Each structure stands twice: as structure tokens, then as C-alpha cells.
Amino acid sequence: xxxxxxxxxxxxxxxxxxxxxAFGCARVVFNDGLRIRQEARTEGLPHISDGELSKRVITHAxxxxxxxxxxxxxxxxxxxALADLNAAYHDFFxxxxxxxAGRTVAPPRFRSREDNRQAIRFTRDARFVVLDNGSLxxxxxxxxxxxxxxxxxxxxxxxxxxxTCRCGAVHDRDVNAARNVLAxxxxxxxxxxxxxxxxxxxxxxxxxxxxxxxxxxxxxxFVR
Numbered sequence: 001x002x003x004x005x006x007x008x009x010x011x012x013x014x015x016x017x018x019x020x021x022a023f024g025c026a027r028v029v030f031n032d033g034l035r036i037r038q039e040a041r042t043e044g045l046p047h048i049s050d051g052e053l054s055k056r057v058i059t060h061a062x063x064x065x066x067x068x069x070x071x072x073x074x075x076x077x078x079x080x081a082l083a084d085l086n087a088a089y090h091d092f093f094x095x096x097x098x099x100x101a102g103r104t105v106a107p108p109r110f111r112s113r114e115d116n117r118q119a120i121r122f123t124r125d126a127r128f129v130v131l132d133n134g135s136l137x138x139x140x141x142x143x144x145x146x147x148x149x150x151x152x153x154x155x156x157x158x159x160x161x162x163x164t165c166r167c168g169a170v171h172d173r174d175v176n177a178a179r180n181v182l183a184x185x186x187x188x189x190x191x192x193x194x195x196x197x198x199x200x201x202x203x204x205x206x207x208x209x210x211x212x213x214x215x216x217x218x219x220x221x222f223v224r
Contacts, residue, residue: 007146009136018141022073023118026081027111029070032057033085034108050086057082074139076126084121 011019033053040048048056058078061067070078088108094100122128126139135143147165156163162172 007136009144009146011144015142015144022077022120022141024113025070025073026077026120027113027118029057029078030081030085031110033082034110054079054082074126076123077120080121080123
């Protein structure tokens with residue numbers, strides 16, 4: 001049995017930037033791997049093994065100037081992004097061959113940097129840990145404060161401007177509203193780098209790995 005816990009995290013500005021880089025780098029690795037597999041299939045080339053693909057889009061890519069910035073994030077984040085691609089292909093082929101029950105699964109698609117539903121995943125090998133002080137330690141990101149009580153208080157009258165959760169976290173109605181307005185504004189605006197939604201069949205620029213910091217939401221970080 002596997003259990004999943006949802007935490008609300010409160011990253012600093014610096015940590016928001018680190019999370020944005022992690023989201024962007026994971027997306028680039030996923031898209032690079034997908035592009036290579038699609039080109040190999042189009043050209044009738046032999047199947048590329050998962051290990052070989054990892055060498056191309058992660059290990060060897062880090063040695064090239066146009067992808068050297070992949071080393072700024074945890075290697076586990078990159079490996080898990082590629083594992084997601086491999087799993088997506090496995091489910092697709094199992095579906096069309098009749099070896100997978102349920103509805104037909106579509107082939108994997110390129111991930112868009114304009115999609116605010118970004119995600120990264122850490123495994124135990126990444127040495128993440130929940131500290132006693134209520135922070136979540138994430139490799140190359142830092143100790144991110146989080147709330148673990150999962151309490152939902154529900155609607156409150158306008159006369160209540162602030163309140164203290166039973167876990168000790170203090171919430172301010174005006175501050176929360178400002179954060180929500182800012183996040184929505186970022187989601188509805190065009191990405192600040194103006195890159196294409198679907199990457200072309202060329203090496204992507206460094207800016208492709210930029211993600212709006214507001215995408216660093218707790219439900220986009222998975223640890224196991």
C-alpha cells in the first residue's frame with residue numbers, strides 16, 4: 001500500500017526560482033527524450049533503449065554548452081522526468097496492443113512551459129527529508145517551510161482578517177488574497193520569454209527551462 005500526503009509549502013523567493021528551474025529542466029528533458037524517440041521512429045531507426053536515451057538527454061547533454069544548465073537541478077528530478085516519458089510510451093503501446101485494460105491511451109505529447117500544472121518528483125535516493133521544524137528539505141532547493149496539518153477551516157466571515165491554524169501557522173486573509181491574485185495574473189499572462197508552446201525540432205534555448213515561480217505549488221512536488 002502506498003500513501004500520499006499533500007503539504008502546502010511556503011518557498012522563499014530564492015526557493016521559488018530554484019523550483020521554477022527544476023520544473024523547467026524536467027520539462028526540457030521530457031521534451032528532448034520525446035523528440036528523439038519521434039525522430040527515430042520517423043526515420044525507421046532501431047528502438048533506443050531507456051538507458052541510451054538517459055545518456056543522450058541527461059548525462060551527455062550536461063557536457064554541452066546549450067544544456068549545461070541541467071546540472072543546476074537534482075539529477076533525480078531529471079531521471080524521473082524521463083521515467084515519466086518511458087512509462088507513457090509503455091502505457092500507449094500496451095493500450096493499442098490490447099494488453100492494457102480500460103480506455104485507449106494517447107501517445108505522449110510535448111509538455112508546454114505555459115501550462116501552470118508543472119510537476120517534479122523526488123525519490124528516496126534524492127535524500128529528501130521532512131525536518132522536525134516543519135520544513136521539507138529538497139536537493140538543490142533548500143529547506144522549504146511547509147504546513148502538514150491538512151486542516152480545511154472553510155469559509156469565514158469578512159470580520160475575520162487573520163487566524164491561527166491548530167498547527168501553529170498564522171494566516172492573513174489579505175495576504176492570501178494578494179497571493180491568489182498574483183498567481184492568477186501569472187497564469188493568464190504570456191510567458192515572459194515568449195517561447196513556442198510546442199518545441200520545434202531544434203535544440204531549445206536556455207530560456208525554455210524558465211517557469212513562472214507561481215507554478216511551484218505543493219501539489220506539483222512528489223516525494224516517495
